[in-house]
Amino acid sequence: MGNENHDQQYLKKLPSYYNQQTHTQTQKHKLKSLMLIIFTNLVTIYIFTGPFSFMYKYSSMSTSDSSSILQELNSTKAQLAASHTILSELHQRLNSTNLLVQALLIDLTREQEKQSNRVDESPVIIKLGNNDSTTASPTISDELGVALGPHKLPFGFSPKIGAGEIHMPVGEACLKFHEDLKQYMTYEIGGECPVDDVLAQGLILKGCEPLPRRRCHPKSPINYVEPTPFPDSLWTTPPDTSIIWDSYACKSYQCLVDRKNEPGNSYDCKGCFDLEKEEKIKWIFDDGGLDFGIDQVLATKAAGTIRIGLDIGGGTGTFAARMKERNVTIITSTLNLDGPFNNMVASRGLIPMYISISQRFPFFENTLDIVHSMDIIGNWMPDTMLEFVLYDIYRVLRPGGLLWLDHFFCFGSQLNKTYVPMFDQVGFNKLRWHVEMKLDPGVRKNVWYISALMEKPMI
Numbered sequence: 467m468g469n470e471n472h473d474q475q476y477l478k479k480l481p482s483y484y485n486q487q488t489h490t491q492t493q494k495h496k497l498k499s500l501m502l503i504i505f506t507n508l509v510t511i512y513i514f515t516g517p518f519s520f521m522y523k524y525s526s527m528s529t530s531d532s533s534s535i536l537q538e539l540n541s542t543k544a545q546l547a548a549s550h551t552i553l554s555e556l557h558q559r560l561n562s563t564n565l566l567v568q569a570l571l572i573d574l575t576r577e578q579e580k581q582s583n584r585v586d587e588s589p590v591i592i593k594l595g596n597n598d599s600t601t602a603s604p605t606i607s608d609e610l611g612v613a614l615g616p617h618k619l620p621f622g623f624s625p626k627i628g629a630g631e632i633h634m635p636v637g638e639a640c641l642k643f644h645e646d647l648k649q650y651m652t653y654e655i656g657g658e659c660p661v662d663d664v665l666a667q668g669l670i671l672k673g674c675e676p677l678p679r680r681r682c683h684p685k686s687p688i689n690y691v692e693p694t695p696f697p698d699s700l701w702t703t704p705p706d707t708s709i710i711w712d713s714y715a716c717k718s719y720q721c722l723v724d725r726k727n728e729p730g731n732s733y734d735c736k737g738c739f740d741l742e743k744e745e746k747i748k749w750i751f752d753d754g755g756l757d758f759g760i761d762q763v764l765a766t767k768a769a770g771t772i773r774i775g776l777d778i779g780g781g782t783g784t785f786a787a788r789m790k791e792r793n794v795t796i797i798t799s800t801l802n803l804d805g806p807f808n809n810m811v812a813s814r815g816l817i818p819m820y821i822s823i824s825q826r827f828p829f830f831e832n833t834l835d836i837v838h839s840m841d842i843i844g845n846w847m848p849d850t851m852l853e854f855v856l857y858d859i860y861r862v863l864r865p866g867g868l869l870w871l872d873h874f875f876c877f878g879s880q881l882n883k884t885y886v887p888m889f890d891q892v893g894f895n896k897l898r899w900h901v902e903m904k905l906d907p908g909v910r911k912n913v914w915y916i917s918a919l920m921e922k923p924m925i
C-alpha cells in the first residue's frame with residue numbers, strides 16, 4: 467500500500483528528472499562550444515600580442531565575456547547539483563520503501579508463525595456456547611479442538627476459498643451434546659478407534675451430523691474375504707467375517723434373517739436381510755394400488771432417461787439392486803439401526819450412504835433423475851421437518867425428475883388437512899396417486915398410506 471504511494475511519487479518525479487537531465491546535457495554542450503571559442507580567442511590573442519602581453523590583454527579585453535562564462539558555468543553547476551539532489555532523494559525513497567516492505571514481510575511471517583503455533587501446539591479451547599446453562603460456558607479441548615480447526619492454509623489466503631483458514635464441518639447439534647461428542651473424540655491418535663458405532667449413530671440421530679473426523683483406525687474384521695463377484699453379489703448374503711458384530715444384538719447374518727419371524731415392529735426393516743423371501747419380489751409387480759412396479763414407473767419416462775437417483779432409507783439396498791439390473795445407479799442412504807445395513811448394501815456391490823434423513827442431501831441442484839423412499843417418510847416426522855425434506859428432494863431432482871413416495875404413512879385426519887396441501891405447495895405434479903387405509907395388526911392402527919409418483923415440473 468505504501469509502495470503504491472511511493473511509486474506514484476516516483477513516477478511524478480520522473481519527467482522533471484529527465485527534463486533536468488536533458489537540460490543539463492544541452493548546458494554541457496553549450497559549455498563545450500564556449501570552451502572552444504575561448505580557446506580560439508586565446509590562440510588568436512597569443513599570436514597577435516605575444517606571450518608577455520597575454521595575461522594583461524586577456525583580462526583587459528574580455529572581462530565581461532569571462533564573467534558571463536563564469537555565470538553560465540555557475541548556473542550549470544547549480545543545475546547539476548539540483549539534479550544530484552533529486553537523484554539521491556529518489557534513491558532514499560527507494561531505500562525506505564525497500565525497508566518498509568522488508569519490515570512488513572518480517573511482521574507477516576512472525577504473525578503466521580504465531581498463529582500456526584497457536585493452532586498446532588497450544589491446547590485449543592473451543593467454546594460451545596449453545597448449552598443453555600450460560601453460567602458455566604463449557605469448553606472442549608484436545609482432539610476435538612484440533613479436529614475442528616480452524617486450519618491455516620499453508621500458502622495463506624486463498625481467493626478460491628475466500629479465506630486463509632478452513633473450519634471443519636460438524637453438525638450444529640453436536641455442540642448441544644458435547645459430553646457425548648467429547649467421548650467420541652477420546653481415543654489414541656494413530657491407534658485403533660473404540661467400537662462406538664452406537665454412540666456415533668446416537669449423535670447422528672439427534673442431529674449431530676456430520677460428526678468430526680478422527681485420527682484412528684476402525685477395528686478391522688478378522689478373516690475378511692474378498693466380496694462375491696458382481697452380479698452374483700446382488701443377491702448373495704455376505705459372509706459373517708465381513709462384519710464387526712460388537713455393536714449389534716445379532717452376531718451373524720443368519721440371526722438377522724431369522725429376525726423377520728419375531729413378532730411386532732421392534733426392528734427396523736426386519737425382513738430386509740432375507741434376500742430370498744419378501745425382498746425378492748419387491749417392486750417386481752404393479753398391483754395398481756399402493757405397490758408400484760419399477761418397470762411401470764420407469765415406463766413413465768423415455769427409455770434410458772432415468773439413470774441416477776437416491777433411495778432414502780433404503781434398508782439393505784434391494785431397490786438399488788433392482789434398479790441396477792435395469793442399468794440405473796441408485797445411492798442407498800441408510801443407517802445401521804441394530805444391523806449392518808451399510809455393510810450389506812456395499813457387499814451387494816451397491817452404494818451405501820451413511821446419512822440420516824435430517825441431513826441436507828449431498829447432491830447439487832437439478833441433478834438426480836429419481837428419488838425413492840419407502841416406509842421412511844411419514845407422520846413420525848414433525849411437519850416442518852418434512853416440509854424441508856420435500857423441498858430438498860425437489861432441489862436435487864432435475865426438471866422432469868421423479869419422486870416415488872412409496873407407502874407414505876399418516877392418520878386419516880392428517881391426509882387432506884396437512885400432507886396433500888404440503889405436497890402441492892412444494893410444487894410437484896402428480897403422475898400417480900393412490901391412497902389406502904390399512905388395518906395394521908401391529909403398532910400402527912388405522913394407518914393411511916399414500917403411494918405417489920410425482921414429477922418435478924419442467925417449467
Ligand SMILES: *[C@@H]1O[C@H](CO)[C@@H](O)[C@H](O)[C@H]1NC(C)=O
Binds near residue numbers: 536537540544
Ligand atoms: C555563483 O553562484 C553562487 C551561489 O549560487 C554565487 O554566490 C556566486 O556569486 C556566483 N558567481 C558568479 C560569478 O555568478
Ligand SMILES: *[C@@H]1O[C@H](CO)[C@@H](O)[C@H](O)[C@H]1NC(C)=O
Binds near residue numbers: 558
Ligand atoms: C540505500 O541503501 C544502501 C544499502 O541498503 C546504502 O548503502 C545506501 O547508502 C542507502 N542510500 C540512501 C540514500 O539511504
Ligand SMILES: *[C@@H]1O[C@H](CO)[C@@H](O)[C@H](O)[C@H]1NC(C)=O
Binds near residue numbers: 645
Ligand atoms: C449443559 O451442559 C451441562 C454439563 O454438561 C449439562 O448437564 C446440561 O444438561 C446441559 N444443558 C443443556 C440445556 O444442554
Ligand SMILES: *[C@@H]1O[C@H](CO)[C@@H](O)[C@H](O)[C@H]1NC(C)=O
Binds near residue numbers: 792
Ligand atoms: C444394461 O447395459 C448393458 C451394457 O450397456 C446392456 O448390455 C444391457 O442390455 C442393459 N440392460 C438393460 C436391462 O437395459
Ligand SMILES: *[C@@H]1O[C@H](CO)[C@@H](O)[C@H](O)[C@H]1NC(C)=O
Binds near residue numbers: 878881
Ligand atoms: C381426502 O380428500 C379426497 C378428495 O377431496 C376425498 O376423496 C378423500 O375421501 C379424503 N380422504 C380423507 C382420508 O379424508
